[in-house]
Amino acid sequence: xxxxxxxxxxxxxxxxxxxxxxxxxxxxxxxxxxxxxxxxxxxxxxxxxxxxxxxxxxxxxxxxxxxxxxxxxxxxxxxxxxxxxxxxxxxxxxxxxxxxxxxxxxxxxxxxxxxxxxxxxxxxxxxxxxxxxxxxxxxxxxxxxxxxxxxxxxxxxxxxxxxxxxxxxxxxxxxxxxxxxxxxxxxxxxxxxxxxxxxxxxxxxxxxxxxxxxxxxxxxxxxxxxxxxxxxxxxxxxxxxxxxxxxxxxxxxxxxxxxxxxxxxxxxxxxxxxxxxxxxxxxxxxxxxxxxxxxxxxxxxxxxxxxxxxxxxxxxxxxxxxxxxxxxxxxxxxxxxxxxxxxxxxxxxxxxxxxxxxxxxxxxxxxxxxxxxxxxxxxxxxxxxxxxxxxxxxxxxxxxxxxxxxxxxxxxxxxxxxxxxxxxxxxxxxxxxxxxxxxxxxxxxxxxxxxxxxxxxxxxxxxxxxxxxxxxxxxxxxxxxxxxxxxxxxxxxxxxxxxxxxxxxxxxxxxxxxxxxxxxxxxxxxxxxxxxxxxxxxxxxxxxxxxxxxxx
Amino acid sequence: xxxxxxxxxxxxxxxxxxxxxxxxxxxxxxxxxxxxxxxxxxxxxxxxxxxxxxxxxxxxxxxxxxxxxxxxxxxxxxxxxxxxxxxxxxxxxxxxxxxxxxxxxxxxxxxxxxxxxxxxxxxxxxxxxxxxxxxxxxxxxxxxxxxxxxxxxxxxxxxxxxxxxxxxxxxxxxxxxxxxxxxxxxxxxx
Ligand SMILES: Cc1cc2nc3c(=O)[nH]c(=O)nc-3n(C[C@H](O)[C@H](O)[C@H](O)COP(=O)(O)OP(=O)(O)OC[C@H]3O[C@@H](n4cnc5c(N)ncnc54)[C@H](O)[C@@H]3O)c2cc1C
Numbered sequence: 001x002x003x004x005x006x007x008x009x010x011x012x013x014x015x016x017x018x019x020x021x022x023x024x025x026x027x028x029x030x031x032x033x034x035x036x037x038x039x040x041x042x043x044x045x046x047x048x049x050x051x052x053x054x055x056x057x058x059x060x061x062x063x064x065x066x067x068x069x070x071x072x073x074x075x076x077x078x079x080x081x082x083x084x085x086x087x088x089x090x091x092x093x094x095x096x097x098x099x100x101x102x103x104x105x106x107x108x109x110x111x112x113x114x115x116x117x118x119x120x121x122x123x124x125x126x127x128x129x130x131x132x133x134x135x136x137x138x139x140x141x142x143x144x145x146x147x148x149x150x151x152x153x154x155x156x157x158x159x160x161x162x163x164x165x166x167x168x169x170x171x172x173x174x175x176x177x178x179x180x181x182x183x184x185x186x187x188x189x190x191x192x193x194x195x196x197x198x199x200x201x202x203x204x205x206x207x208x209x210x211x212x213x214x215x216x217x218x219x220x221x222x223x224x225x226x227x228x229x230x231x232x233x234x235x236x237x238x239x240x241x242x243x244x245x246x247x248x249x250x251x252x253x254x255x256x257x258x259x260x261x262x263x264x265x266x267x268x269x270x271x272x273x274x275x276x277x278x279x280x281x282x283x284x285x286x287x288x289x290x291x292x293x294x295x296x297x298x299x300x301x302x303x304x305x306x307x308x309x310x311x312x313x314x315x316x317x318x319x320x321x322x323x324x325x326x327x328x329x330x331x332x333x334x335x336x337x338x339x340x341x342x343x344x345x346x347x348x349x350x351x352x353x354x355x356x357x358x359x360x361x362x363x364x365x366x367x368x369x370x371x372x373x374x375x376x377x378x379x380x381x382x383x384x385x386x387x388x389x390x391x392x393x394x395x396x397x398x399x400x401x402x403x404x405x406x407x408x409x410x411x412x413x414x415x416x417x418x419x420x421x422x423x424x425x426x427x428x429x430x431x432x433x434x435x436x437x438x439x440x441x442x443x444x445x446x447x448x449x450x451x452x453x454x455x456x457x458x459x460x461x462x463x464x465x466x467x468x469x470x471x472x473x474x475x476x477x478x479x480x481x482x483x484x485x486x487x488x489x490x491x492x493x494x495x496x497x498x499x500x501x502x503x504x505x506x507x508x509x510x511x512x513x514x515x516x517x518x519x520x521x522x523x524x525x526x527x528x529x530x531x532x533x534x535x536x537x538x539x540x541x542x543x544x545x546x547x548x549x550x551x552x
Numbered sequence: 553x554x555x556x557x558x559x560x561x562x563x564x565x566x567x568x569x570x571x572x573x574x575x576x577x578x579x580x581x582x583x584x585x586x587x588x589x590x591x592x593x594x595x596x597x598x599x600x601x602x603x604x605x606x607x608x609x610x611x612x613x614x615x616x617x618x619x620x621x622x623x624x625x626x627x628x629x630x631x632x633x634x635x636x637x638x639x640x641x642x643x644x645x646x647x648x649x650x651x652x653x654x655x656x657x658x659x660x661x662x663x664x665x666x667x668x669x670x671x672x673x674x675x676x677x678x679x680x681x682x683x684x685x686x687x688x689x690x691x692x693x694x695x696x697x698x699x700x701x702x703x704x705x706x707x708x709x710x711x712x713x714x715x716x717x718x719x720x721x722x723x724x725x726x727x728x729x730x731x732x733x734x735x736x737x738x739x740x741x742x
Contacts, residue, residue, distance in 0.1 A: 048704065048706070049704045050703050057705075059629060263712050341721075374703075374715060374719055374721065378702055388694055388697075389606060390606055392604075392607060397610070400721075401720060
């Protein structure tokens, strides 16, 4: 039996979905947001070192459910196996109210102007589907600003000469006092002629929007924040949406399919509710914000007479161009203390190597890394150091408090074969086909990423590391927590899935608003760009709604 | 060293001894009370994990209660992995008996280490390792020993936070602005 009709239904309450939820509700639309995961509260936060979104050795803390949501992973040799959310090959992010933003590291990056024009900047690259975004940095600038102010960002990006033009400074100052890693890395960068600055973070450095300032614990990335100082959609835009009175969030609701009528127009969604009963939510507009892997899955699952290959998939682009980042860097081992127990971790960055290296395509930001818990560091010995027995203990005693990691997200070249599809055999707990992930990263991405590792090494050496172990690029499709690209935004319906307003080209009332639409993913963590694009797309959606074009 | 959180060496050593004694008592007292492992399996695992993290001036794997960590995981979250652990521990036993005519736990430490090195490299008699790959079993043994030793005590290992003390990590490790006092030097007993 169908539920009462609403103006809009949103699938997923993560970075993209949370913002759309608030914007549509504020504009007066009746909106239902269906979220597959639970609503976690800061007060129940127990910081389990082996069960979290960063170290999932024994499981993930914020979904998806370990047993109910398998996937199939195909490696570069073509061997396939069933994988689960705690495994890297799964490309897990999170599944709960707030999506990835509940437990993320909260680095708050604007992409650079070139990042929206990668094809124009670097030309056609064989083996890559590299393209420009249909919008520019200038189009995004006002929305970046809204995201920074409405969700809340601290830091100081003024010393970064490579940033795109901006009208306002960040709303909150950087954290003080500075950590030891900051004090060690900053002078070294300056001696190199680099331009270090305080990493922008979606974390309160001072009380902001009614929540407290960060208490500087190091167990931050991968965990929820027990004081609520970390800003995600769960504690900013989602409560604002609910406060309007015309917005409803339903948790533990698993959307199975977008329903389409005989004219190819969406009529709502079908989902399994918290008791696994099948429900129908009719709506005038459907917004898909399930994250780059699951949004593509939902479109592929939504087959109908006029859309036999799934929604938006007339030209076989849905699920293609899966990319996240190729993370490389270096671990520096010091003979001095580097550990001061002052979080949240990442605090100093450089953008000197994002673009402009002759012979290389793109690049990425470099920053000091978040925490390494002792169990994680126990696997970080350089080649030649024993991984067990007394030699291992000596290594731990000597270096746990005397090392720094510098890493960064190298911008990936998207590829046609880096993709998600529906697996023909494996089904989830609800009997729905699961994703099959396959492909490889681009060789030129690996070259750039390895160059970044060398630069991280040089920075650490200058900072006094007595030896350094590079973390170089491996092979394999990228995706993971920075997953993007599977429902590309573009002007040409033949080479993209949604238009510049994030509307599916051949379905008038279905939008995809999350990381899926990123044409390329910058050399930065993506969340702020997802927020900003969601503000931008919501504004266009509301304008279209008011014009009457979207009503069923 | 200007390390505000460093625990004095002597205090630290004493802590290790206390923890080791407590662990030994706990072990004897819990005969037959493992939730997933049999006593024999636990004995093999105890011996093997003590080679992964041996006791020296600091506590070793068993002092930290790695066995109770592994047992608890195999009785709960990792239940599905029990058959593979079982097969691996049995294979390790067979290899020990084939090579030395003795139980793994009764071998001298050097012989245990040498055998584990071969398991790690996959250089063991395949007859003993029919149902489980030696290198994969070793990786699991190593990873779980590390988790049991360095992980949060809530999981059943890292008793008395011995590894965090060894690493001079503030105790409790969640600190920041709200906990700026130097590391507590109290040792919690029992
Ligand atoms: C540990 C960690 C650290 C990170 N650190 C950073 C960082 O420092 N900076 C940064 O920029 N980014 C970071 N990220 C990445 C960031 O969180 C993601 O890029 C972002 O959340 C993606 O937004 P999204 O809207 O595309 O999808 P998500 O935030 O993943 O939201 C999708 C939501 O949809 C729900 N959903 C999926 N399928 C269905 C369905 N069928 N029915 C109903 N609901 C469904 C999911 O449960 C999920 O909640 C991190 C992520 C993690 C996990």
